[in-house]
Each structure stands twice: as structure tokens, then as C-alpha cells.
Amino acid sequence: MIKPFAITLDTGSSLANLTGSWRSKRPVFVDHMPPCNIACPAGENIQQWLYHAEEGNYHQAWQEIMKNNPLPAIMGRACYHTCEGECNRAKLDETVGIHAVERFLGDLAIDNNWRVKITVPRSGKKVMVIGSGPGGLSAAYHLTLLGHAVTIFEASPKAGGLMRYGIPRYRLPRKVLNAEIDRIERMGVEFKLNTPVRDIVGVMEEDGFDVVFAAIGAQLPRKIDIPTDNSIQIYDAISMLRKIEMEEELPNIGEKVVIYGGGNVAVDAARSAVRLGAKEVSIVYRRSQDKMPAHQFEIKEAVEEGVKLRCLRVVRKVENSSVIVEQMVLTDTNKPFPTGEMEDIKADTLILALGQLVDADCCLSNVPGVGVLQGNVQVDAAMRTGNEKIFAGGDLVPCERTITVAVGHGKKAAKYIDAYLRQKEYTPKEKAPIATYEKLNTWYFSDAPKTVQPILNLIRRQSGFEEVLGNLEEGNALFEARRCLSCGNCFECDNCYGACPDNAIDKLGSGKRFAVNYDYCKGCGLCATECPCGAIDIVNETI
Amino acid sequence: MLKQIEGSQAVAETIGLCRPEVICAYPITPQTHIVEGLGTLVRKGIITNCEYINVESEFAALSVAIGASAGGARSYTATASQGLLFMAEAVYNASGLGLPIVMTIGNRAIGAPINIWNDHSDSMSMRDSGWIQLYAETNQEAMDLHIQAFRIAEEVGCPVMVCMDGFILTHAYERVDVPRQEQVDAFLPPYEPMQVLDPSDPVSIGAMVGPEAFSEVRYLAHYKQMRALERIPEISAEFKERFGRDSGGLVHPYKTEDAETIVVALGSVNGTIKDVIDEMRLDGKKIGSLSICSFRPFPLERLREILSPAKQIIVIEKNIAVGMGGILSANIRMALRGLVQPVTTCIAGLGGRPITKKSLQEMFDKTMRQEVDDINFLDLDWEIIRRELDREKADRRSGPIAENILKDIGKRLEE
Amino acid sequence: MEQEQKVKFYQKGTYTVGNRLLNVKERSVQASMDRSNSLTCGHRACQGCGEALGARYAIDAAMRATRNQVIAVNATGCLEVFTTPYPETSWQMPWLHSLFGNAAAVATGVAAAMRIKGRTEVRTIAQGGDGGTTDIGFGCLSGMFERNDDVLYICYDNEGYMNTGVQRSSATPPTARTATTPIAGPEPGNVFGTGKNMPMLAMAHKIPYVATANVAALHDLEKKVTKAMHIKGARYIHIFVPCPLGWGSKPEETIHVARLAIKCGIFPLFEAENGKVTSTVPIREQIPVDDYLKIQKRFSHLFKKGHEERDKIAAIQAMADENIEYFNLLNSEGGS
């Protein structure tokens, strides 16, 4: 072809014109902290495992969970999913059902017998873990992954701690619990059951442990003095739940049961009472319903099962087979104030669920350096007690007492213990700024309400300890995972690649994300505006 | 094959022999018979492999031709007068893009006042548009020029206008020799575009060019026409070899060898001029004529060569550069730059006014007697003009000139 | 099971450019690593240019639909000037610029050449801005439509003559400020009751396919271009492309502005075949026109503090409402 001078041009020759020089601002790809991740006490990278799950890549999703939490099947059931409380999607429609997907993945792992590989060579160090609750299991798991030999000392006949002896089966089937504990055991963790530790230092020396992680929980029920004529039985909830689990002489609680307290244990006790055959179960709570520390969805389920809520009431005494309660009113400052009006509640049993205390007389009480304050063992930011070889976590230390927090403690302590054993410094990664809802461009996410887990037929729920919440179907799990907005983290939606008027975003290929071609980027900022998940920042150029 | 047919039909048949691939048709007198003829030829299947497109304006006609040509198709259209002006933007564009479109102009005056009859105002207005302009003396030459025009256009990469006088040629039945298809095929190879729109070898055609290169682009356009100046006579010579006829080329001199007076003109009026010259020669007058075929490129040197021995030049031109005189004469003076011969402008035949032998001869005689002005108007009705000018002097709002003149003519007829 | 799910199986980022959860064939052309980038880097469009975006969206889709057998004819205008200043062109396809007002006719010629050359696989697209389409190029466009020539004409509508410095065109909306409809006098900005509805005019020609599209609705745009490329005859797609310079909108908000035009109903998305509307894209979240107008400086005189031109805004709202009613834009689920 004879190309006439200047009038006819070779295609794509404008590549010689580097329009990047026009730019006064530049887009930068970033990874911000999704609010779910920051809200997870176990430190799960939720956004990341949902990313894998939404592709149907369940094994990888599970592995991602397992980086932080060894108990997804348990956690998917028994964790109170604070992550969902922070989920940005709630502002768009409803939160992502993170726990349900986690549980789906956890169960899938159990069904498929997925294992975690230990890639770190053995360190030759020995760690003693006291207590096989979530904190202890978590620490043992992470330390094992880090190459250390772990032995768990457990006073009870079975491992699991409060997960086994505090959480009723209808919320956490034992098959699941056993499977996840079993998986940890198969990694090489030694379990010494029925082995209460009295003298930590002695055992350490005797068995050659380099370091200890204590997570013995808070197991003593908090008690109050209630005047009683002994006309009815008074139990504490934690003992009742334990007894149910041990299947030793199931308590005869009668037909009418009053539970005193508003926490999760109270609700568990109430729902267990229903399952033990009680006909009239009520929860008495001092403040208003919305103030109950128990999770609202559990309260809702309890009510559905027939449990009555008697809020703004205080138990004053037990008399003539009745629990006498005084009604309260809320003051202007929203505090309960006694009215002097009394009410009789006929009862066969009164169950106290007023919280638990750390056993002041536990194995840590007299260890040199270990400080105990207001019933809690004091630890520093590295979960270390005053004794450099002794770390502690879970309900034992001052914290919100949930199994997830305990799992988090276990992981965190493991990191520091590992550093200590290897004589290194462990510095946690600096946390990226939070990906707030305002950073998102939610136009791109269509409305998709949270999948509702199949709910067991009410009748079945009331007649036994069968699990209440069913599992998600795979399709639903996938659906749910795909509702994740991927806050603050690129999910390869190609928006930046597509929205750039200057073709200045290079697509690097599946899983490799994108790069800005600063030779041509004019800095218009469209990529950042159109990024649905807020993973592009615009920063000023230094001119 | 000899035929007695209308000029437009003859041209249509010839275009058909040139195997056009896209024809854009829009009616405007006096060109219309050509595209009508082509339409019939296409419909009847006499012209094959051709898209005949009825467009909505001259602007579209040439625009479609531009697209078709850039797409690699041999493209043709025809127009006249206002139509040429309406497509003016595209006229410049086609040449600027170097697209070898061939377009017939059925030369016609430009209004207002609207006038459908012949003169050269239309094609003259586009003389500097970058197109090659060839003027036909006869219908035979009009036909032959079209065949040559495709050759020239496609070789040089420049569009060509073939100008033929409206009505005088387009509507005249004359004897013509219509060539055979194989003759034309042998002379005119299939169109091999220099540049073409093709997905398998993409280019961008029609870039915006700034001050840094625009002059060079324009120079190259000029250079292209200078090259055409060489190719036009060569192609004409080759044409003569194959078809046995003298057609095209730069100029047609007639009895100029010993002429002291040479009459220069474009187009069909040269026939009448030749008759006058023959008669004047019988009276012993040394007069000859020169018909210019290639007005663009303008054959300055060839003209100088032929005209410089003469003592005087008369330019008969069917246009008026209002406020200046004659366009052709100005160009001729350029050819004779530095020489002393007077070049007399004679503006004639505007808007279809007949150019008669009688008037021409008077004009030539007067010129030879040096009784003329630099700029003269053939058969101008001075009486009417005087009346109008007097009226204008008397009353600034004397009314529309054309209407007044018509009234005057009416009055005079009554007298 | 007490509750039943009655929701569509939406995917993560359903409306994003790409979606790695879909199989490759179902993703948008723009998401593809081997999209043709018909309009490539180095062009001289302003930052955040909607037209540059719209042109690449449309032409890439057309290239995909035809396996790169497309020739484009461009009217004079921004798109032409910013893509092909000598010595550089940004086009990676055969491309021709002739004049301002003749793109449709030139395309007719190109299509005719391809047909006559037996290259029926090669398809022709003419493209221009609103000035080159609704004003100066209207005659040629109407002729192309009327003859039903095998050309897809794409109008990139930025509602004014932006190349020449933001003057009014017959696509400029009422009250909008341009250099020739300044904010002065009793009726500031462009006046009500003027302008033409080009898609409807195209429909009046009863051509096989007419559609409106918007840079903020990529999937819909690509679907329409793809559909158009599979139809023979005259086709028209009118693409809404904000101009940050001319509209006084932020460069980074080009798509946002375009999206709001859809959401408020002022720019309805629809398809028409043979003169009849065959589909519309329902509005997903309706907003008042205020939200759309407010973020553009060309309308800022409507929102002067203390002097809000409520009746004018209401008149624009009425235009949007008329669209919503006429095209039934609030009819069902989904949408864009």
C-alpha cells in the first residue's frame, strides 16, 4: 500500500504519545481491611476465603480459614459471628451469611477428610497446653504447624472444654466437635485426658516442656444469695449443661423451670430445659430484652420453642414452690429501678445463669510471676503472663468470653511462643485502613438478600437435642459467598480495566489482578470511582 | 461502433465500459441523463458488478463515492452547477484524500438568478480543489476523456472531473464511436488502489494535519498534478494508439503554426471557433485556435510554447470572475508571463447565451484591428444595462435587476 | 422448610465489567485480555472522556462480533481529532475520516465497495458525535437509513459541540449552559421546546434496528452492538457519553453521571426493531433529576442558593417522567 504522507497513518501509532505526562494524580491499587476481618476475634481473612468459596474453590477456601482457625465447622455453628455485625453488605441489603458458609466449608472438610499439611521442620521444642477448649486447641494447632511438639493436658474425660460441656448438642453436634478435635490430634498433638494439672512448674520440669500455654477457662458459676425455703431445686446453668453432656443422671427439673440471667448460657439452659421436657420455661432478666447479652437470634429461637421472657425482673426469693420476682422500671438513664411490685412464678426448678468465674484456686494461682486480678489471669499484649515461660488465653484472661476470642488467643499466643522458642521478635503486621461502606461503589452489586438457612421443623427442635440449624445447600453456600462485596480488596471484576478511557490499566491474568500503565494513565480517576470494592486509591503526584 | 446518440447516453455507455463498481446518482440538470442512462444499464444487467446508489444530495453522492473509493471500488458520480457547489466540501476532501474518483460535470451556470443553461462557472469554482479537470470539445471526446480519466486518476491517485458543456453536449445527438469492451479493458486495467480500507491491513485514512506538515501535504498534491501534466499526454498518446483517435491530452492546437492571432477556449465552443477560423482563413487572415483540454493541471509551458509566436491572444471564456475578469485569461497570462502579447478576454455564453459564429467573427476582427478592451463581453445588450444603471442612479431601490431587465426586454419587443 | 428462597441467582458484581465467576464466553468484551482495543493508548482525549470510552466499548464489541472485520468511518469531531492527529493514530482497525456531515454517506460507499468486492464479511460502522449526527450529518444519515444501507451508525451523544468549545447542538438539553446558550437573559441556558430526539427519528425510518445505550451500562451496550452487528441493513445506536469538559462534571465521575442519567429516566435505554420499541431496560433505583443535574456545572444556575429554579427542574423532571411512562421504565425487577 502506498500511504499518502501525513493523511494516512499506521494503526496504533499513538502508542508513541505517552499521555502519562498529563497526570497530576495517580491511581494506586491497595488492599484495605474488610470490616469483617477486623471484627473476627480469630483473625480470619474472611474476605479472602469467601473469594475462593465464591469460585466454588472450597478446598482453597477452607485452607484459607485454616490459616487462622482450626475449627471452622464448630465456629460456623457456635461462633456468634461478630464479622456479620460489621458486614458492609448490611447497608446495601442484608449481611453476608459468613458463618453459614464457614460451617458449610467446615462440614465439607470433615466429609472429605481434608487435612492440613505441616510444612515447617520440627523445632525440637515442647509446648505444654493446659485445657482443650477452643483456646487450647487453637494454640496446639498453630504451634504444631509452626513445628513444635504439643501436649494438651485436659482434666475432663473428653477434649473440647466448654464447647463440649457448655454448648448444647442442638447447637453443636458432637460428631462435628469430635471430628475437628480428631483432626488436630492427627496432626500429632498429644492429648492427656483426665489429667488435671496442679503443679505447672513441676510438670514442665518433669516432662521437659519449654513453655506453657494455659487456657483453662472460667468454669465456676457466679453465685448470689437468694433466700429460699428449699421448696424448689436451684441449679447453676453451667453444671446443668455439663451434666446433660456427661449423660450422668439427667437432672429432673420438673415441668416448670425459671432461668435467671440473660446471657447465652441462660438461653442454652432454657432451651435445654425445653428439651428435657419442661412445659413452662421462662427467663427472668433484670433489664430490658434488647439489653440481654445473649444473641438475639438465639433468643428468637428460644421464644419460638416456647420459652417465655420475663424481662425487667429481679429474683428476690424462693417461697412456696414459687420464684418471687420484683418488677423493675427503666429510669430516664435507661437503668432498671425496683418498683416494689412482686410477682410469683410457679416453678419446679430455678436455674441460675449469672456468668462464670475463673477458679481462684487453679493451677496458675501460685506460679511465680503470674498475676491474678479480679479473678482473671493478667497477660500482656503477647498473651504472656508475668512468667516468661507461661502464656495464657481464653476466658482465663480479661476478655469477651467467646470461643472465637479463645481461638484468636490461641493463635496469637502461638505466634509469640514460636518467636520466643526461636528467640525471634514477632511483630504483627500493621493493619490496613478499614474499607468502609463509603469507599465502595455498590451499584455493581445487585440486591441479593441473605440466604436463610433451612430451619428445622419446630416440633423436631422441641423434642430433642438434634441440631436446630441445618446446613446450606452447596448452591446456597455459593450464592451466599458471592454476596461478599470484597470490601477493600480487588476481586478481579475488570471494572478498572474496562472503565479506563485510556486503556491504561493492564489486566495481568486470572489471579494476578491489574497494573496501572503509568505511561498512559492521565489520572482521571475513573478506575477508582468505578472500583466496586474501594481497592484503588487516588494519590497526588509529586510535581 | 458508430452510433447516433445523445451525449449523455454516449457518456453513460462509456462509463459502463470502464467497469465502474459504485455509481452515485443524484439528479441535476443538465447532467441527469447520464445517471439515468447508467441506472438503466445497471438495471438491464449491461453494466455488471456495480452498485448503483440513489443518494439524497450531491454532497452525499460524492461522499458515497469517497467511501467506495477508499474501500477499493472504482467510483463514479456526476453533477453540475449548484450540485457541484453543494458537494464542494467533499470535492476538496476527495482530492485531499487522493481518491481516484471520476466525476462528470455537465457544465452549467450558477445562480442566483437560477439558470439551468450552460457556462463554466461551476467547474471553474472548483478549479483549485485539487481535482484534475479535463474539458471535452465534442461528445466523442467526452467519452474518450472518461476512459482516460479513470486511467489518470488511478495512476496518479487524484480525482478527475470530466467537464462537458451542459445541453450543448449532454443533450446533443451526434455521431460517436463507442469503443468495444475489450478495447477499454486493454486500456484500463482493474482498479488497484494505492491505499484501501482493509481489515487485514488496517490504516487510518484522513488524519488531522497541523502546521508542521500541512504545507508539505499541499506541495505533494501540487506535485501530483505536475506529474499528471506528464502523464496526461502520454496516456492520450496511448489512447490514440489503441483507439485511433486524438482525444484528451493537454491542448488541441488548430492552425496555430503561422497564426498571428490565436483564440483560446475550453470545451464545445471550440467547434464553432474552428468554423469561424476556417472562414477567416479563407479571407487570408492568419488566425488559429487552441482548445485546452487539461485545465488542471494547467499546461503553462505547453501553452507558452504554442502561444508565444502569436501577436495576440483572444480568450473566449464561459465564466466571469466578477470584479476581476476572466479566469482562463488570467491563467493564460500566467503562461505568457514576461511576454508582451496582449491577451484579450472575451466573456461569452454565460447562462446559455448562444455563441454564434457571427458574433465571434466580429469579435476576432475587432481584436485584430485592436478595437477591443482588455475585457469584453460577447453580445452584451448595452442598452439594457444602461437603462438599469440609469435607474439605479435615480433610485437606489430600483428593484431586482433581473426583473427590471426582463421588463425592459418586454418593452423593447413591444416597441 | 419454613421459608423459601425467591431470589434470582445473582452473582458477585453482576454489573461489573467482568466477572471471573462467569465462564469466559459470557463475560463482557471489555473484560477480555484480548479485546481488540480498537481505540488504543496515547489518544488525546480529555481526562475521563466518555466518548473515548464509549467508542472503545462499541467498536471492540463490534470487532468481537465480526471477528475484527470492521471498517469505521468517522465524522469530524472530538473523536476524530483526539484519535488521529498526524503523525499518530490510536485506531487499530481500518478507519476513515472524511468530513463533518457525511459519515453516513461515506459509510454507505464503503459498504457498497465491500459488497461489490465480495467481501461480505466486512461490516461498516459510521460514527460521529451528536453534532455530526443530529445536525450537520442528518441529511446523509437520513438518506442512509432510508436506503437501508448496510451500515451501523453510532452516535456518541455528549449533548453539544465539544470539539469547538462547547456550543449548543440539537442534542443539548434545556437549560444547559453552552458557549452559545450562556447563562444570561430571561431564559438562561438552552431553551425548552427545542432539540430533536434522534433515536425516535431513526425509528421513524423503520430501519431494522435502533437502540440507545450508555457508557454506564456496558453489558447492555455490548449486547446491543453485538445484536446490531448480526443484523443486515441500516442500524442506529445512540450512546450517551458524558463530557467532563462540556458538562462541568468531574472526570472521575463520567460513568457516575451517565448512570444517574439512566436512574432518573432522562436517558431511557431501549431497543426498537422496524420502527417499534421491542425492549426497554428498567430503572433499578429511581432518583430525582436533581441528583443528575446537580453534579454538572452546566446546570448549576438551576441550583443557586436561595434561587433554586424549581419550576425548571420540575420541567426537566417531567421530561424524565414522560420517558419513564412512555418506555415503562419502572416495570419490573432487574435493570441497570
Added chain:
Amino acid sequence: MFQIRFHGRGGQGVVTAAEMLSVAAFLEGKYAQAFPSFGSERMGAPVISYCRIDNKEIRLREPIGEPDAVIIQDPTLLNSVDVFSGINENCYLLFNSKQSYKELGIEDFISDFKSQRVGRVPATELALEHVGRPVPNAALLGGLAAITGIIQVDSVVRAVREKFSGKVAEANVVVVNAAFEMTKKLLNSGG
């Protein structure tokens, strides 16, 4: 060179007459040039057309001011157009009329011309009779052949067959021959 001028009105085939005549001459191996006095194509308006016939190439392009023959296709023009402009006493005149010259009011005028050079043919009548349309041109060409001899009637017939085809052609051939015979007869009868 022989120059013929046709006068008529739009729709009467004035231009076609000149063209057919030129074709007839061409068919005889002569050079011929036919052209209209150009105008917008409207029915009923006065129209002039021209034909030149010669034995050598015709270069002249001016309208015919001094014709050798004038054919008046529509006698109503006699009152409005100077159909006799530029003619001399040697000129051939042919009228389309079934009326006498007296009835036409030109008895005195034509008396200046050679009687053998003035003819009239009821051309419109003939056309209506045979062709079915009031198109007098073919008949007048037959008449022209009869009064001038510049063209053979056979050549006119051939030209008619080139211009028309089928039934129309044959009807016109009948008209041409009839007009030729009628004109001859008229001339022989002395007008």
C-alpha cells in the same frame, strides 16, 4: 450543411423529432447533430429543437438562426413565437395542420416561398389514428422527406424503428409513410 428547426410544444416530441431526423441522416452515412433549445421539462411550453445534416463533421454549436427548413409542429405557435425567424425564400416550410394555409392565416406569407418547398400534413390526426397519441413528430419527418429530399423516407422509417419498438414503431412507420405520400400528393397537386 442542411439545417432544420423544429417548433412545437413540450410533450409533442419536438426534441425527439430532431433526434430521429439526425439518426435517419446518420443511417444514410451522413453527419448529423440534433439538439434542443434547452429548457425545463414542462408540458405545453413552446419548445424548439434543431438538426444539422452534413457530409462532414459538424463542429458548429450555435443554435440554428438561419434554417434551411422549419417544421411547425403546432400552428398555434404562429401567433406567439417568431417561428419564421431568420428564414429566406428558399427555406422549406412544413406545417402540421389539416387546415388550409388560408384557414391558418398564412396564405399571404407563404406565397413568397417556392410552392414546392411548402407543405402541410395533418400529422396529429395521423398520429391519433395510428399511434393513438397526439404525437405529430414522425409524420412530420415523413413530410420533411417528401418536401426536401434531404432524407429518404426509408431512413426515417429505420430511425423510427431505432427509436421505438414493437407496435408503437410499426404504427409510426405507417404514419411516416402515410405522411410522406400525402405530402407528395399535396405538392403534386400544387399545394
